[in-house]
Amino acid sequence: MMRIRTRSVLAVAVCAATATAVASCGGGGSSTPGVTKTTVLIGSHQPLTGPAAPGYSEIAPAAKAFFSYLNDHGGVNGRKINLIYKDDGYNPTKTVTVVKQLVLQNKVFAIWGGLGTPTHTKVVDYLNASKVPDLFVSSGCPCWDDGSAHPYTFGWQPNYTIEGKILGQYIKQNLAGKKVGVFYQNDDFGKGGLAGIEQQVPKSQIVSTQPYEPGNTNVAPQITALQKAGADVLVDFTIPAYTALGQLTSFKLGYKPQLVVSNVGIDPTTVGGLLKAFSKGKADTALIEGAVTDGYLPSTADSSNAWVQLFKQIHDKYDPKAPWDGNVEYGMASAYTFAQALKAAGKSPTRQSLVDAVNKGGFTGPGLVPFRYSKEEHGGYGGAQMGAVKNGAIELSGPIYVTDPGNGAITTSNAKQPAPGADGLVG
Amino acid sequence: MNEAQTRQPMRARRSREPSEPPSGPRPRARRLRLPEQTLARHLLLALVFGVLLFLLSISLGAFDNLRMASAAYFFTALAGLTVLTGLNGQISLGHGALMAVGAYSTALLVSRAGWPLFPTMVAATVITALAGVLVGAAASRLRGPYLAGATLALAVGLPGLADRYPGAFGGENGIDVAPPTPPSSLGATFPLERWEAWIACTGALVVYVLLANLMRGRVGRTFRAIRDDEVAAQLAGLNVARVQILAFVISAACAGLAGASLVVVTQIAAPGAFPLELSLSLLTGIVLGGLGSLAGAVWGALALVFLPQWSTDVAQSFSLSNDVQANLPLALYGLVLIGVVVAAPQGIQGALRGIARLAWPRGRREPSTHQEEGDDAN
Numbered sequence: 173m174m175r176i177r178t179r180s181v182l183a184v185a186v187c188a189a190t191a192t193a194v195a196s197c198g199g200g201g202s203s204t205p206g207v208t209k210t211t212v213l214i215g216s217h218q219p220l221t222g223p224a225a226p227g228y229s230e231i232a233p234a235a236k237a238f239f240s241y242l243n244d245h246g247g248v249n250g251r252k253i254n255l256i257y258k259d260d261g262y263n264p265t266k267t268v269t270v271v272k273q274l275v276l277q278n279k280v281f282a283i284w285g286g287l288g289t290p291t292h293t294k295v296v297d298y299l300n301a302s303k304v305p306d307l308f309v310s311s312g313c314p315c316w317d318d319g320s321a322h323p324y325t326f327g328w329q330p331n332y333t334i335e336g337k338i339l340g341q342y343i344k345q346n347l348a349g350k351k352v353g354v355f356y357q358n359d360d361f362g363k364g365g366l367a368g369i370e371q372q373v374p375k376s377q378i379v380s381t382q383p384y385e386p387g388n389t390n391v392a393p394q395i396t397a398l399q400k401a402g403a404d405v406l407v408d409f410t411i412p413a414y415t416a417l418g419q420l421t422s423f424k425l426g427y428k429p430q431l432v433v434s435n436v437g438i439d440p441t442t443v444g445g446l447l448k449a450f451s452k453g454k455a456d457t458a459l460i461e462g463a464v465t466d467g468y469l470p471s472t473a474d475s476s477n478a479w480v481q482l483f484k485q486i487h488d489k490y491d492p493k494a495p496w497d498g499n500v501e502y503g504m505a506s507a508y509t510f511a512q513a514l515k516a517a518g519k520s521p522t523r524q525s526l527v528d529a530v531n532k533g534g535f536t537g538p539g540l541v542p543f544r545y546s547k548e549e550h551g552g553y554g555g556a557q558m559g560a561v562k563n564g565a566i567e568l569s570g571p572i573y574v575t576d577p578g579n580g581a582i583t584t585s586n587a588k589q590p591a592p593g594a595d596g597l598v599g
Numbered sequence: 600m601n602e603a604q605t606r607q608p609m610r611a612r613r614s615r616e617p618s619e620p621p622s623g624p625r626p627r628a629r630r631l632r633l634p635e636q637t638l639a640r641h642l643l644l645a646l647v648f649g650v651l652l653f654l655l656s657i658s659l660g661a662f663d664n665l666r667m668a669s670a671a672y673f674f675t676a677l678a679g680l681t682v683l684t685g686l687n688g689q690i691s692l693g694h695g696a697l698m699a700v701g702a703y704s705t706a707l708l709v710s711r712a713g714w715p716l717f718p719t720m721v722a723a724t725v726i727t728a729l730a731g732v733l734v735g736a737a738a739s740r741l742r743g744p745y746l747a748g749a750t751l752a753l754a755v756g757l758p759g760l761a762d763r764y765p766g767a768f769g770g771e772n773g774i775d776v777a778p779p780t781p782p783s784s785l786g787a788t789f790p791l792e793r794w795e796a797w798i799a800c801t802g803a804l805v806v807y808v809l810l811a812n813l814m815r816g817r818v819g820r821t822f823r824a825i826r827d828d829e830v831a832a833q834l835a836g837l838n839v840a841r842v843q844i845l846a847f848v849i850s851a852a853c854a855g856l857a858g859a860s861l862v863v864v865t866q867i868a869a870p871g872a873f874p875l876e877l878s879l880s881l882l883t884g885i886v887l888g889g890l891g892s893l894a895g896a897v898w899g900a901l902a903l904v905f906l907p908q909w910s911t912d913v914a915q916s917f918s919l920s921n922d923v924q925a926n927l928p929l930a931l932y933g934l935v936l937i938g939v940v941v942a943a944p945q946g947i948q949g950a951l952r953g954i955a956r957l958a959w960p961r962g963r964r965e966p967s968t969h970q971e972e973g974d975d976a977n
Contacts, residue, residue: 220921229921259925263871264773276662276792290772294867298778358765359772385762385771387870 204522206281212251212514212521214284215258215274217291222261223386226449227412227442228287230494231310232257234503235285237490238483239511248514249521255284255507260291262386267291268298275304282307282526284510285328285503289313289361290386300324305526307513308506308552312436313360314367314577317551319531324523326530326545328506328552330468332361332409332434333577336368338466338556339432341573341582343405344372347430351379353403355394355418357410358383365409365434371579379403384414391417392425399427406430410437416446419459431463435556438465440564441497457564465566466556468541470589472501473565478591479505479538498566505538512537540572542587551577555585641811645804652800656793664792665864666904671799672860673900675806677884678893679853682810684882685891686819687846688826689738693750695878696757697734697851699870701727701858703761706774706868716779720802720859727855728848735847739840754878758870773869776862799860806853811893813849822846876929883932887939889948898947906931 206213218232219225236255243252256278258270267288274280275298282305286292289311296315299306300322308328309316312335316327343352352373356362366381380401382394395418398406406422406429408415415437422428437443444457470477475484483504487496494500514521516529533545544554555574559566571584656664680694704723708714714722734753738746761768768774781794813819821842824832833839862868884903889895907928914924943950 221925225921259921261871261925264771264867264869265865265872268865268867272665273662276660276665293772294775298866358770383765385765387771388762 204281204520205279207251207521210247210251211254212248213254213256213278213280214282214510215256215271215278215280216284217260217267217270217274217286217295218257219262219287219291220257220259222263223413224262224288224411226446227439227497227499228310230497230499231285231287231503231506233491233494234487234500235507235510237486238504238507240490241486242511248511249519251514253511253514256280260288262288262291264291264294268294271295271298275299275302281305281521282523284308285310285506287311289315289357290359292316293360296322296325303523305523307510307526307530310502310506311361312364312552314364314551315360317549317577319546319548319550322550324527326550326552328509329435329502330541330553330556331551331577332364333368333371334551334554334575335434335466335556336365336370336409337372337575337577337582338368338558338573339365339407339434339464340369340372342464342558343369343377343407343432344374347405349377350404350430351402352377352405352407353379353398353401353429354381354407355391355398355410355414356381356383356408357414358385361436362409365407368577369407384410386411386414389417392421394418395421395425395427398429399425404429405432408433408437410434412437412439412442413446415443415460416450419443420447420450420455423455423459431460433460433463433465435466435468438463438561438566439498440561440566441495442499444564445495457561460561461564463561465559465561467559467566467568468539468553468556469498469501469505470538470540471559471566471568472496472498473567477589479589482592483538501538508537509535536587536590537592538589540568540587540589541574542585544576555582637812637815641808644811645808648807649800649804652804653797656796656800661790661792664790664796668792668796668799668860668864670900670904671796671803672857672864673881673884673903674803674896675799675860676854676857676881677888677896677899677903678803678806678810679850679857680881681885681888681891681893681896681899682814682822682853683846683850684885685895686814686826687822687843689843689846690743690747690882691738691750691847691850692747692878692882693734693753693757694850694854694881695873695875696753697727697730697854698858698861698877699758699868699873700730700851701855702862702868702872703768703774703858704855705859705862706776709776709862710774716798716863720798720856720863723859724852724856727858728852730855731848731851732844734851735844738847739843751875751878754873754875758873761870769869771870773867773871776866776868778866779863795864798863802856802860806856807893810849810853814893818845880929880932883936885946887932887936887946889946892946892948895946895948902935906935 216232220229239253239255247253258274260266260270283299285308287310292309292311293315303324306325308326312327312329312332314331314333316325317331354366354369356366362383380398380403382397384391384394408418410418415433440457443460447455447459470480472480474480483501484496486504487500512535513526513530517526530545531547533543535543539553540557541553541555544551555572557568557572558570559568572587573582574585575582656667676694676698680691683689683691701723704726705719708719708722709716737749741749762770778791779794779798781789821837824837825839825842829839880903884899885896887902888899910928910931911924914927939946
């Protein structure tokens with residue numbers, strides 16, 4: 173029995189030694205983890221399965237496709253970017269495990285684009301305590317937007333409160349006097365958006381706010397409550413699966429409000445596919461036709477835009493199996509900003525120089541809206557343009573609005589989008 | 600052979616091991632290396648394992664320390680389950696839910712009530728044991744598939760409470776718990792992962808000593824008696840329902856401590872940590888390792904830590920689709936389980952025992968029945 177137990181301990185030791193040996197192959201050659209003379213290793217946690225997988229699972233492969241394109245054009249400062257992404261199933265407990273694995277075992281230089289508010293909030297403290305750059309979280313949670321509390325964490329897409337304010341302003345101006353209901357995810361994503369709406373829309377106009385828990389697929393109680401409250405305008409701060417579930421439930425109940433959806437929950441290809449899947453082919457994008465939304469990247473349907481052309485080319489060559497939609501564009505645009513930051517971090521990047529480069533800001537690129545990066549502000553894009561779903565695609569129009577997540581006024585911006593350089597990088 | 604000569608040593612041994620069948624005297628030279636007294640023996644073994652684990656933790660990197668911690672909390676849960684199922688013959692498909700009770704108790708006490716960690720872990724164990732009284736009372740009235748069904752309902756239903764009452768339990772988001780702070784006497788640069796491994800391994804060792812004693816003693820015998828023949832046990836004067844509840848409470852307490860250790864390691868209590876698969880893989884773990892044996896629980900724990908990771912690596916290297924990748928660990932459990940049950944019905948531990956018996960033939964070993972009892976405890 174002693175003998176057997178000793179064997180089991182030996183077994184652990186052998187496994188551990190093997191694992192350590194495998195892990196150390198990734199890092200070596202430089203004092204900065206994950207950086208060698210020719211490569212930079214970065215990691216990400218993504219919902220490749222689970223409730224948030226439809227649509228969002230395309231983001232990391234698209235980013236990898238962009239990095240492959242970049243690597244084939246010489247990489248960044250002579251280094252190829254290697255992205256490993258792990259599935260967390262949008263399950264916060266799994267996120268903790270895979271991120272620790274990326275940092276401690278794979279020894280990544282930085283985390284790029286970790287996806288999700290409920291998931292990423294569980295690793296922010298860990299990443300900051302370990303001083304691992306946590307760049308461009310794929311979530312607009314206001315919680316990333318705090319350089320003093322989380323100096324290593326940066327958001328990328330507009331802060332949900334900013335988005336909520338801009339959507340709220342639209343409701344105030346164009347749907348004045350109508351009863352407004354809000355259907356939102358019961359976490360900082362939904363609550364952040366709701367805060368923005370409540371800042372703009374008079375309290376008396378909001379008749380009902382209904383939260384849902386991701387994972388529970390029965391949303392009939394919430395939708396019924398919104399219908400009973402008589403909401404003529406339904407604002408969704410939902411992930412695509414819940415936009416689809418909400419619309420199908422509304423359709424069954426004969427409830428037809430004017431839909432206003434956050435940018436994260438409206439990609440027509442994704443929501444249309446989900447509607448089809450959930451209804452076994454009976455419904456499609458017709459159920460979200462006319463929905464009002466906002467955007468900070470050019471519409472994927474805008475084939476005259478140079479960035480859309482570039483991303484479409486990369487998509488066709490490196491990631492042809494994925495549908496061409498807003499998620500793919502999102503992944504490539506965010507990867508682009510990461511490459512810019514890495515370039516700005518200098519010839520021999522360190523974790524600190526990468527963070528300093530983002531704090532310095534000044535990045536431009538595929539975005540229609542300027543970034544808000546500074547030492548204090550880590551929120552990413554500072555605004556959006558209004559748009560609507562027309563013929564199954566998003567059409568953006570009107571002025572570009574910028575604001576802050578606080579009580580600041582909403583102003584218009586005349587930022588100009590630069591054209592992409594030959595190697596996919598500007599400046 | 601002179602009968603008096605044969606009987607004399609027999610009687611002496613039966614007083615120590617009452618369930619020992621009269622199978623004749625054997626040379627006991629190998630046994631004498633460990634103390635005969637049960638408690639001293641297990642304390643000594645726990646000390647040896649503790650030193651080994653300590654050496655392992657300081658020689659391994661941070662990520663492997665985390666894996667050690669995970670293996671330790673899985674062992675804690677598996678050890679309790681193997682007592683319930685292997686020793687007492689009650690099946691539970693709901694141990695994942697009992698781990699959730701321990702985890703949420705820990706998270707609520709630490710994050711909401713501001714309790715320090717160690718009293719909290721004890722409290723979480725006690726709270727889960729109390730939950731075990733309830734479940735055990737119901738379980739003692741149920742048999743076979745009905746018991747499996749009832750505990751399955753627990754595994755499916757209980758984590759759902761978190762979504763039903765998001766105000767109290769934080770919904771799908773869960774409750775965050777601050778990481779445990781290593782005492783300053785260990786130095787400012789002491790790695791957090793090692794401290795987590797120490798906490799989880801200490802819990803596992805405490806459970807080891809307590810369960811190993813219990814299994815070798817009177818309680819263990821009553822558990823086995825009921826597993827083997829309820830009617831006979833009843834006729835012998837045992838209160839079957841009470842013993843079954845006791846088995847459930849002990850096993851629930853272990854699951855509670857395991858849940859508390861899990862929170863120490865992951866710093867979050869959320870329903871996503873306690874899916875139905877957890878309960879099923881716990882059951883798989885004890886069958887895989889060897890039912891009713893604490894050494895088997897060690898094998899099971901190692902399998903639960905390493906199998907999912909290996910299968911994910913394999914799936915990734917073959918670039919299988921995401922859905923296949925996500926489900927491969929469970930499929931692999933199933934395959935390994937089938938393989939083990941076909942090739943070695945006694946689990947890994949049973950197979951090793953068989954090998955050991957071949958390598959060291961019977962003359963120098965204990966008689967088989969005695970050995971089962973002895974090794975059960977290890």
